[in-house]
Amino acid sequence: MTSLKILEDKDTGGSGTGNSLYTNPCGRKTILDKKLGSGSGADASVGRMFHTLMEYWYPGKMNEIALPDSDVTASSWAAGEAMRLFTAYTERYKPTDLEVISIEQQLPSNDEQKHALHEAFGIPITARMDMLVNITQEHIDAMAETRPELAEIQPGRWIWDFKTKKRTGNTDVFRYSVDTQFMLYPALWNYLHPDEPVLGMIADCIVRNKEVKFYTIAVPALDVHEAMSILVPYYQRKYATHKLGHVELTACFDWGKVCPHYETGACDRKPST
DSSP: BOOOOOOOOOOOOOSSSSHHHHHHHHHHHHHHHHHHOOOHHHHHHHHHHHHHHHHHHHTTTGGBBOOOOHHHHHEEEEEEEEHHHHHHHHHHHHHGGGGEEEEEEESSSSHHHHHHHHHHHHSOOOOOEEEEEEHHHHHHTTTTTTGGGGSSSSEEEEEEEEESSSSTTTTTTHHTTTTTHHHHHHHHHHHOOTSSOOOEEEEEEEOOOHHHHHEEEEEEOOHHHHHHHHHHHHHHHHHHHTTTOOGGGSSSSTTEEEHHHHTTSSSSSOOOO
């Protein structure tokens, strides 16, 4: 069985050369993250552990995992918080709410796809989807009470993305509609799989309030050619910036948080000479 240690260490992060890399505003942080780790601490551990639990729960493989007991959750805040979210989630939703096609699927998935994306972008570009799902009208009807936000979506294939959050995002509907991740992932899939297109990307938001809150946001995919005309030059510019190791001083302090590399002294905030 999978132990808590594996839950903590399991890599459920980004794909390596994808949106989270290129949208990091500070090129030096990108380099230091790769060398030293992101240093994002317990909050990130909660998200990673919750993602791993979902990876077993949705396909019905919970018998393969050893859940942390009360002694572990009492000694590990991240484990306790992940289990609190997991308990609330599984009391609200059912694994049969969705038809899961794949979990943690990497794009590109083979050398031919890798070559195709490099031809299109001219740079390394990857993505890792939390889940690829098929949602039928029966699923939509069955989720009418638990996910009313999905009542008007079109049945079909969607990319499903878990978002564990500290607070409700009052602007999330707008933010995700213009978020590069929510444009990139469907565009990459549809570019590589024109005969099996996805309809868009869904954010499954889990809010870590005292009483866990939930909401769901569906973002329809753009036409693949329109999306690529936006994404290719955007990521090419981001790639050039990060190759230079640009120091972005405004990224040192973000929403009341200090960059961990500045805190530890790994970065002195001075431009490279």
